[in-house]
Amino acid sequence: MKETKFKDTEVGRIPEDWEATRIDKLCCLKARIGWQGLTTGEYLPQGDYVLVTGTDFNDGYIDWKNCYYVSKWRYDQDINIQIKEGDVLISKDGTIGKVAFLDSIPGPGTLNSGVFVVRPKQDNVMNKAYLSWIFKSIWFKSFIDQLTAGSTINHLYQKDFVKFQLVYPNDISEQSRIATALSAIDNLISELGKLIDKKRAIKQGAMQQLLTGKKRLKGFNEPWVEKKLGEDALILRGGSPRPIEDYITDSQDGLNWIKIGDVKPNDKYFRKTAEKIKKEGLNKTRQVKKGDFILSNSMSFGRPYILDIDGCIHDGWLVIQDYQETYDMLFLYYILCSDAVMNQYASMAAGSSVQNLNKEKVANVLLYAPSSLKEQSAIAKVLSSMDEEISFLEAKREKYNAIKQGMMQQLLTGKIRLVETAVKPNATSANVHFRRSVWAAEIAERLYEEPTFGHVKMEKILFLTERLCHIDIGSHYHRDAAGPYDNNALRSIDSQLKKQKWFEVQRTEKGYRYVPMRNCGKHKTYFNRYYSGIVPMFDKIINTFKTQNTERCEIVATLYSAWEDLLHSNKSFTDADIVNEVLNNWHESKKRISQDRWLKAIQWMRDNGFAPDMSVYMK
Numbered sequence: 115m116k117e118t119k120f121k122d123t124e125v126g127r128i129p130e131d132w133e134a135t136r137i138d139k140l141c142c143l144k145a146r147i148g149w150q151g152l153t154t155g156e157y158l159p160q161g162d163y164v165l166v167t168g169t170d171f172n173d174g175y176i177d178w179k180n181c182y183y184v185s186k187w188r189y190d191q192d193i194n195i196q197i198k199e200g201d202v203l204i205s206k207d208g209t210i211g212k213v214a215f216l217d218s219i220p221g222p223g224t225l226n227s228g229v230f231v232v233r234p235k236q237d238n239v240m241n242k243a244y245l246s247w248i249f250k251s252i253w254f255k256s257f258i259d260q261l262t263a264g265s266t267i268n269h270l271y272q273k274d275f276v277k278f279q280l281v282y283p284n285d286i287s288e289q290s291r292i293a294t295a296l297s298a299i300d301n302l303i304s305e306l307g308k309l310i311d312k313k314r315a316i317k318q319g320a321m322q323q324l325l326t327g328k329k330r331l332k333g334f335n336e337p338w339v340e341k342k343l344g345e346d347a348l349i350l351r352g353g354s355p356r357p358i359e360d361y362i363t364d365s366q367d368g369l370n371w372i373k374i375g376d377v378k379p380n381d382k383y384f385r386k387t388a389e390k391i392k393k394e395g396l397n398k399t400r401q402v403k404k405g406d407f408i409l410s411n412s413m414s415f416g417r418p419y420i421l422d423i424d425g426c427i428h429d430g431w432l433v434i435q436d437y438q439e440t441y442d443m444l445f446l447y448y449i450l451c452s453d454a455v456m457n458q459y460a461s462m463a464a465g466s467s468v469q470n471l472n473k474e475k476v477a478n479v480l481l482y483a484p485s486s487l488k489e490q491s492a493i494a495k496v497l498s499s500m501d502e503e504i505s506f507l508e509a510k511r512e513k514y515n516a517i518k519q520g521m522m523q524q525l526l527t528g529k530i531r532l533v534e535t536a537v538k539p540n541a542t543s544a545n546v547h548f549r550r551s552v553w554a555a556e557i558a559e560r561l562y563e564e565p566t567f568g569h570v571k572m573e574k575i576l577f578l579t580e581r582l583c584h585i586d587i588g589s590h591y592h593r594d595a596a597g598p599y600d601n602n603a604l605r606s607i608d609s610q611l612k613k614q615k616w617f618e619v620q621r622t623e624k625g626y627r628y629v630p631m632r633n634c635g636k637h638k639t640y641f642n643r644y645y646s647g648i649v650p651m652f653d654k655i656i657n658t659f660k661t662q663n664t665e666r667c668e669i670v671a672t673l674y675s676a677w678e679d680l681l682h683s684n685k686s687f688t689d690a691d692i693v694n695e696v697l698n699n700w701h702e703s704k705k706r707i708s709q710d711r712w713l714k715a716i717q718w719m720r721d722n723g724f725a726p727d728m729s730v731y732m733k
Contacts, residue, residue, distance in 0.1 A: 118531055125253060125279050129528035132283050137232070138276040140240050144194040145206065145272070146227040157182035163189035164223030166197065168205035171212040174250060174300065176203070178220050189224050195231055197223040200242040204230040204249060206270035211258040215246035230275065241286055243293035251526040253281050281526070291532040292525045295646040298653070299518045299638065302560075306511045309563070310504060317500040324493045325452050327482065331496070334489040344477025346440035351411075351473050352402075352427030355395035363392045370425030372402070374410055382447065382501065383422040384408065391426060399426040400433060405443060407434035407450065411471040416459040418450040432473055442487050444494035455479055510635065517638050532646045549644055550587035550603065551610030553579070555637035556645075558617045558628040560656045566663050569619070569626040573599055574667035576607075579655050581674060582724065583648040591675065593700050598675045658722070669707065669715050670724060672696055677716075678726050689716050 120127045123134040137143070146152060157165060161183030170180050189196065197203075197219055205212040207228035225231060232249075234240035248254060257278050261270075283289055323329035327338045343349070355361045362371070368390030376387050391399070402408060406421045409432045418434075420443065427433060437446060449455060462475045484490050524530040557575050561567040577591060577598045591598035611617040615633040619626050645652065659667055676695040680687045693712040696704050719725045 118528060120528070123279075123281075125281060126527075128281055129283070129531070131285070132281060132528055134279045134281050136276060137278045137280050140235060140280055141245070142233050142235060143230055143272060143275060144233075145230045146192060146195055146225055150191060150227075152184070152188060152226055156184060156188065158184060162186070162222065164197075164220060165226055166203065166214075166223060166229055167226045168208050168212065168228040171203070171205055171214045173304075174213060174215060174246070176214045176216065181223075184224060189222060192224070195225045197225070197231065198233075200233075202232040202242065202246045202249060204232060204270070204275075206230050206275075208268060210262070210268065210270040211249075211254065213246060213249040213254075215243065217243075230270070230272075238286060240280070240282065241289035241293055243297060244282065244289035245280070247293055247296050247522070247526060248280055248282065251281075251522055253526070254278065283528070288532065291646045294649050295525065295532060295642040296518070296521060298642065298646075298649045299514060299521060301653070303511055303514050303518065306507060306514065310507050310511065313500065313504050313507065317497065317504065320497060320500065321448060321452055324496065325449050326454070327484075331489065331492050334484065334486060334492065336484060336486045336489065338482055338484050340480055340482045341440075342477060343434070343437075343479045343481055347437035348435045349473040349477045350400060350433050350435070352400040352429050352431040352433065353398055354428035355391065355398035358391075358428075361391040361395040363390050365390065365392070368392060369396065369401070370423055372408065372421075372425045372427050372431065374430070377419055379417065382420060384419040385422045387423070387425060396426070399428065400431075401426055402433050403435075405438075407437075407446065408432065409434070409450075409471065409476065415463075416450075416456055416471060418447055420447055432471060432476055434476070441481075441483065442490035442494055444498055445483070445490035448494060448497050449481055449483060454482070513635050514638075517635065521639075521642065530643075532643065546586075546588040547606055547610065549640075550589070551607050551614065551616075552637050552640045552644060553585075553587055554607045555611060555614070555616045556641045556652075557656070558611070559635065559637070561660060562617065562628040562630065564660060565624075566661070567628070568624070568664070569604070571659075571664045571667050572628070573604055574664070574671040575655070575659060576603075577671045578659070578667070578674065578724070579652055581678070581726070582655055583645075583651050585645070585648065593675070598671050654723070658724075665707075669712070670719060672700065672704065673712065673715055673719065674724070674726060676700065681726055689713055692716060 119130045121130050125134050128134060159182065163184050163186060164178065165182045165184045165188075166176055167182070170176050170178075172180075197216060199216055199219055201216040203214040203216065203225070205228060232245065234242060234245060258270075261274055283292075324331070369392075370387040371389040371391045372384065372387055373389070377384050401424070402421055403424050404421050407418050408421060408427060409416060409418050411430060411432050434446075437443075458479050459471065459475070462478075463470070484493070525532065554572065554576060557572060557579065558567075561571070561575070576589065579585075580587060580589060589600045589603045591600045593599075608619045611619070611628075612631070614637065615631040616637055617628045617634065618631055620629050621627075659670075673692060673696065676699075677692050680692060680695060690713075693709055693716070696712060697709065716725075
């Protein structure tokens with residue numbers, strides 16, 4: 115970080131070495147001209163020329179799978195709107211001001227009339243990725259809010275758009291550092307989203323197997339039975355004292371008044387209410403207890419919630435009670451959420467313009483379940499474990515989104531500056547140790563869920579990232595059976611990670627594992643501050659070795675170290691000399707790997723950009 119002096123501009127206070135300039139001075143804005151008359155009737159389900167519309171925008175990028183196609187004639191009609199890598203797209207109809215950055219494109223494509231393409235006039239003045247982040251910032255949001263204030267406007271006109279002021283550092287390398295830092299956290303959030311989707315799909319598959327009896331858990335062989343829910347549970351409708359305003363109270367001894375707005379659609383439990391009603395209203399409503407199930411009879415159609423509080427429900431709710439002798443609570447929750455039950459609800463509502471439930475419909479739902487409560491409980495335990503993992507990942511994503519918003523607020527206003535040098539040469543020993551732990555925390559954050567990641571792989575990834583990113587974080591590696599190794603540094607890292615409550619190293623049957631602690635992810639601010647300029651290479655290393663087994667990492671790290679030592683000797687050498695250095699001057703355990711495999715790995719390192727940079731060692 116560096117001290118920054120600010121100046122006042124039309125858009126607010128910005129650093130003295132930043133500018134605020136109208137977009138039309140720096141960028142070209144293009145869109146499909148209305149007279150070209152492209153209609154939805156010309157949209158094709160497949161083809162060679164992608165058509166991007168405002169409905170294809172998805173969280174800052176384009177969902178290419180959602181796109182239609184157009185004819186070659188329509189593509190050729192306007193060269194100005196033929197999409198290119200690095201383009202920034204802005205929606206100008208419907209929900210105006212949505213942003214998409216084309217970091218890559220699937221092939222030739224064009225735009226419909228509802229999308230602007232924005233391109234810098236000079237690449238040495240405006241970084242394209244930085245430009246895309248400006249349109250995601252408070253600067254552009256404020257501009258759109260002012261434009262639409264008190265209006266039903268649903269179109270962004272070019273005559274208005276050109277008035278938007280771009281706020282940017284004069285130093286384009288600073289623009290690049292900001293874009294790189296924000297893209298790194300964005301990529302992490304995206305990868306988390308993919309992992310969450312994967313876990314949800316796995317859970318859905320498990321539900322289809324376990325809740326239908328197609329797959330039985332070990333130790334259970336009692337029969338399953340099919341019965342109507344109403345045979346073993348009581349289903350009742352809620353009620354409401356009227357007018358409800360006369361019964362709402364701020365009194366602490368009031369009764370919890372349960373409303374659909376107090377719960378999120380994906381919640382399992384109903385834990386709190388925003389309002390309470392007077393006890394005088396009890397005889398005009400339905401009292402419910404902790405452990406009961408409630409279902410909305412219209413909103414969130416058929417979605418069950420388990421009550422974790424006592425309270426009262428209005429007539430928009432149904433309650434399921436007195437089921438405990440036949441059904442395990444969590445098992446009943448999962449089976450009520452299953453496709454088998456939801457399909458029955460949909461069938462009951464078929465032919466009606468409004469989907470709603472009543473107590474008779476719910477009572478007649480058929481449930482196929484184990485007769486053994488122990489088996490029900492065991493099934494529910496498996497599915498609950500999956501839910502807990504998904505909830506942990508969702509909370510993590512929410513935390514990262516908050517970090518990202520904070521970074522945008524600070525970096526795109528110049529309140530925090532990213533300096534050129536990743537690590538200061540004169541950093542103190544204490545600083546080096548902390549920076550090293552930040553570096554390790556980022557590695558652990560990216561890899562801890564991988565089954566191949568533990569102490570040994572951490573050491574190899576530390577070595578490779580340090581060398582290939584050309585940073586010095588105070589490690590001193592020596593030749594070990596498993597490759598380059600610095601036991602003191604690793605112990606220091608483990609201690610720091612635990613001290614900061616980022617990760618704890620735990621010993622398991624399969625070796626040491628990095629387990630996230632309550633501050634997991636809070637190292638991000640430091641990582642982006644210290645290392646923003648080298649994120650691309652870091653990402654490349656992590657993504658390459660993420661799923662590689664430990665031995666593969668050992669091979670590459672060992673070869674890199676031996677190769678590096680030979681370069682330091684200033685003598686000429688061959689690939690065979692590198693392998694000889696490994697097999698005969700390292701450790702006996704290296705001989706378990708064939709010479710041919712070592713040689714192939716050297717060529718792979720060259721081909722993929724993981725060989726030592728010879729220019730670094732030339733004098």
